[in-house]
Amino acid sequence: MKSTIAIGSYSESDGAGLAAEFDPVTVSGPAAMAGLDPQQRPAIRVAAFKGGGLFGGEEMDLLPELGLIANYGVGYDAIDIDAANARGVKVTNTPDVLNDDVADLAVALLLCLGREMMHAAEWAKSGKWKRHGEYPLNRKVSGGRAGIVGLGRIGREIANRLAAFKMDIHYYSRRQKETPGWTYHDNPITLAERVDYLIIALVGGRETENFVSGEVLEALGPKGLLVNISRGTTVEEEALLDALENGKLGGAALDVFLNEPAIDPRFYKLENVVVQPHQGSGTVETRRAMGELQRANMHAFLAGDDLITPVN
């Protein structure tokens, strides 16, 4: 009987890693677990989880001997941690190994949006460069005021990079942190009022839902640029779309959305938006490291060792 289950859509190499090391049962998402052989279910002690839906108490109850959910990714908002706690199920994630990639994409998104690189590329390719001359001037990014919302490990990586662009770094977090002279704000509105660029690096989940509200976006203002590499849930998306359409916000560069991948089509119509398909950690190197860390947590659990990156 197989003692592990792989839930979600894994890449070829991660799928091969799981197969070689655990020979798991595989399903496309939590909802598909209801169709598992009832003989098989009680044998499963470990779930390798990579999304495909919400992993709640109901799904956990399908696996009565489940002891570990090893999440692939740093954000584990698709897992009901309270339900896991109530059932004595441990949860691990894959932090840190993806910080660099996500921070890289955040900075790239800011530069891409500020310097209008997508439009400028199109200007050249479409022949406008030849017919109409140089691309219209855009805005200087270096030397601006950057506000980081959520100065966790990823937020700090973003801030470190932006500091090299001579930016004045401001941040919001629940409490003030040790920094190299960055300015702390105890709420996101005063932060947004003070900066040119607001970069969202919050954790996901219910606690941060709509944390970046319409009021925060209004404070950022018609020249402000928003970057979100965290989760679509952290921003009040309807208010964001309205602000972008009405010129109350300068622009947005987004890797995350509600209802990915079926995101609101209004985003695709906006000239002042750069869209990425949630690829923050999507590099060969980092996904390999994430898969290795996921499997290392699974091995540790099965061997009775301490978990490497426990969440609960």
Added chain:
Amino acid sequence: MKSTIAIGSYSESDGAGLAAEFDPVTVSGPAAMAGLDPQQRPAIRVAAFKGGGLFGGEEMDLLPELGLIANYGVGYDAIDIDAANARGVKVTNTPDVLNDDVADLAVALLLCLGREMMHAAEWAKSGKWKRHGEYPLNRKVSGGRAGIVGLGRIGREIANRLAAFKMDIHYYSRRQKETPGWTYHDNPITLAERVDYLIIALVGGRETENFVSGEVLEALGPKGLLVNISRGTTVEEEALLDALENGKLGGAALDVFLNEPAIDPRFYKLENVVVQPHQGSGTVETRRAMGELQRANMHAFLAGDDLITPVN
């Protein structure tokens, strides 16, 4: 009689600045000077130059009293400095004020290419994200080895930024420079062999023509990425196109080309190329500073003061 001439295509605000402060004769490029009123020509002492062709000895001879060519931009490779020297014509440029913007674009180009942001954006927008799932994995940029070719003021700004991406910084310049531990290479081929990313920040002009030769590109190799924000002339363009088409070079992100804006259409067909329409310094803030510095040099000359940023 007007004592200044504005040569080239100025933006509205720069044109207005020149008009208000100097009331110049205006022409679209050096070639158009032959059509100037012969009565007018001897009155001109200062030329505000912003391209539109080569400014050689023949053009200078049309303005017998010319004392200053105030170039708009840091690169003055369109001006024949030897011809200017021979005629006692001073030349100024607009250095430094554009370093940040050009360095920003260099880093943005590298990230955009490495993280395949143009293709990833298209993946989302075209509906492939919804139909086929996540965008194929690309490459981690942070932590790589970067080689800067030309560690002048712009090259140094680029290196400072890339260091914040935890990159191992290597550089070529004519002689070793004071750096925070960056690795010097006395020729571009050994540099290219050692790095993942080669960023060209040379000055333009005859001396650096084809400096980044086919051999350098071959040393950079099939996984190497090239970024050029200097001048199209610094790279052997035919060899670059061949290497990109044949997979002998991983990719290129380019703001500069031969024959801008009528660049080689082969660039537009390549999937592994990011093209920008020579917009390195193209921000409102920086172009304003460049115009101000150009005009300050003109005022200094006419007042008999020391030039602010002389070239010769």
